Amino acid sequence: MPTQEKVTAVEDLKSRLDGVRTVVLTEYRGLTVQQLSDLRKQLRAVSAEYKVVKNRLARLAIASSPFGGLSTLLKGPTGVIISKEDPVAVAKALHTFARAHQALAIKAGFVEGQVLPPTELRALADLPSREALRAQIVGAIQGGLSMLVGLLTAPQRELVYILKQHSESAGVEPAEGTSN
Secondary structure, three states: OOOHHHHHHHHHHHHHHOOOOEEEEEEOOOOOHHHHHHHHHHHHOOOEEEEEEOHHHHHHHHOOOHHHHHHHHOOOOEEEEEEOOOHHHHHHHHHHHHHHOOOOEEEEEEEOOEEEOHHHHHHHHOOOOHHHHHHHHHHHHHHHHHHHHHHHHHHHHHHHHHHHHHHHHHOOOOOOOOOO
């Protein structure tokens, strides 16, 4: 018979997983309390939370959810990263921390409906940020528009240049108000 505390813990985890876009499972063995606190702080900065879970209770919480594919990875000391925001920002923050703290092992993730192994989470972390991608798109559009404007104004520019050369060779003074 489950205790009320365990039932409450399962319900709490279920409610936290409601509407989540990103879930990442990690093994925190070897990290100090201070390092875990630093990880939580870095993840909070990208609107994510880190929760240490009991594997059996976590399996019960995700059993009937889209995250069911992660249940086989719930072994050993497990920490769960949960985010309803940008998965790329979460992956970047996690991999930045993992580079500095080798003890943190990334087991797998669930991003936008797909279970991702650690290598694919790494590839996600290597993507440019949303703002950088927007800047690249704007730059590509702006470059094309600048080229179009240049092409459309080229005939007029060439005509003015030819007329100027013709007037200089004929010895005609430029009209008042025109530039050289």
